[in-house]
Amino acid sequence: DIDSMKVVAKGVNSSRSEDSSTIIITHYERLLNYLVPDYVHVFFDGTIIKTGNLELANELEKKGYEWLIQKK
Numbered sequence: 001d002i003d004s005m006k007v008v009a010k011g012v013n014s015s016r017s018e019d020s021s022t023i024i025i026t027h028y029e030r031l032l033n034y035l036v037p038d039y040v041h042v043f044f045d046g047t048i049i050k051t052g053n054l055e056l057a058n059e060l061e062k063k064g065y066e067w068l069i070q071k072k
Helices: 002-015 029-033 054-063 066-071
Strands: 040-044 047-052
Touching: 002 029, 029 054, 040 054, 040 066, 047 054, 047 066, 054 066
Parallel strands: none
Antiparallel strands: 040 047
16 A cells, blocks of 8 residues: 555665665556656566666556567
8 A cells, every 4th residue: 555655665765875776676656756766677588678767667657568578
């Protein structure tokens, strides 16, 4: 639920630093309202097929994944 998402995001945001990395795997764009990623990676068949920033996540929400898979 939304309250849990906010708690998780707050914990992740508070642990962010220049000296460490955190990988978040999600299919919920709503989480990105609370966590702003430095990078967004799209995986397909175990391979990164596209890298971007928050704009890529927003584009995926609008268009889905099919346009990326067709380019592969």
